[in-house]
Amino acid sequence: MGRGFLLMLLLIALPAAAQIYKYTDANGNTAYSNQPPDGVKARPVELPPLNSVAPSTPPAPPAEANSREQSRNAYEVLELTGLPTTEALRANNGTFTVSVLIKPRLQGPHLFRLLLDEQPYGQPSNVPILQLVNIDRGEHSLAVQVINGESVVQQSPSVTFTVQRVHKP
Template sequence: MRVGLILIVLLSMSYAHATVYKWIDENGKVHFSDEPVKNAEVVEFKKNTQNNIKLPEIIEPPIEDTPDAIDINNTKYELNIVSPSEEETIRSNEGNITIIADISPQLFSPHKLVLYMDGEKQGASQSSNLFKLKGIDRGEHTFTIKAVTKNGKQLASSKPRKVFLHRTSLNQPKILRPQPRNNN
C-alpha cells in the first residue's frame, strides 16, 4: 500500500514539472503543449518569466484603536431615531411601522439595540438599527431605542419619538362589492 502511494506521489510530481513544447503549424500559428509534436522544440523558461507574486506588507492598526484596548462596556454612544420623524402620521391599515436609528460610534459586537414602544420592550434585542413592527394598534405611540450590554446595562438611549398611526376604523361599514351571478 505504501509503495503504491509513493509511486503515485512521484508520478504526480513529474507531471507538475512537465516540459513545454513549442511548434508552428502550416498556417504560421504558434502552439504550446506538454506533449511533443513533430518539429517541436523544448521551451526553456528563464527566471524572469516565472510568476512571482509579492503580497503587500500587512500593517497592523495601532493598539489604542482596537476594541480590546477600549473599555467597550463604558462606550459612550450617541443614539437617535432617524425615521419616522417627530409627530409623523403613518398610514398603515396593517399596523406596520418601521423605525430606523442612527448610532455613533458603530455598535460593538457584544452590544445590542432594544426598541421600546410606550415604555414596553418590543421583540428581542438586535445588532441592526432597523426595527419592523407589525400589527400595531392605531393611535399615538412613543418610541425609544436603547443600547445595552449583554448583561442589560444601558449604555445610551435615544430621545423619545412620538408617532401617530392611522388605521381604518373597524367600526366603518364594509363596502359590499357586487359578485358576478352564477348562471347554472
C-alpha cells in the same frame, strides 16, 4: 540535597507552632526533626516568626471613575429616524420600520432594543433597521436602547408619533 534545603522543607511542612530539633545522626550527619530522638542529644532550633500577609480586597474605584467609563463607552449619536413627528404615520396594518442612527457604530456585544410606550418591544438585534408589527392606532412613544446583556448602556430620546390605520368594515 543540602542541609539548608532539608531545613526549608521541614519549615514549610510543619505547622507554625511546631518545635524543630537539630541533632547529629548515627552517621555523623546533621539532621532536623519535629520530635527529639531517643538517646541522642538534640537542641531546639530557634525559628524567627513566620511572615504572613492577610489577603486584601482591592478598594472600590471612586464613583468618578465609573461615570468616566460610562461616558467613554457612550455613543455620540443614538436616535431613531424614519418616523413622522408632524403628521400621522399611515400604516394600514400597523406594520412599519424605523432606523437607528448611531455613531460610532454598534460595539461588539451591544444590541439594539426598542421601547414602545416605555416597554421593551421585540427581540434585541444588532441590525439598525427595526420592524414593528400590528401597532394599534393612536399616539405612541418610541425609543431605542443599546444594551449589553440586561444592562442598558445608553437610551435615545423618546419620539412621540401617531399611527393611523384604516379599518375595513
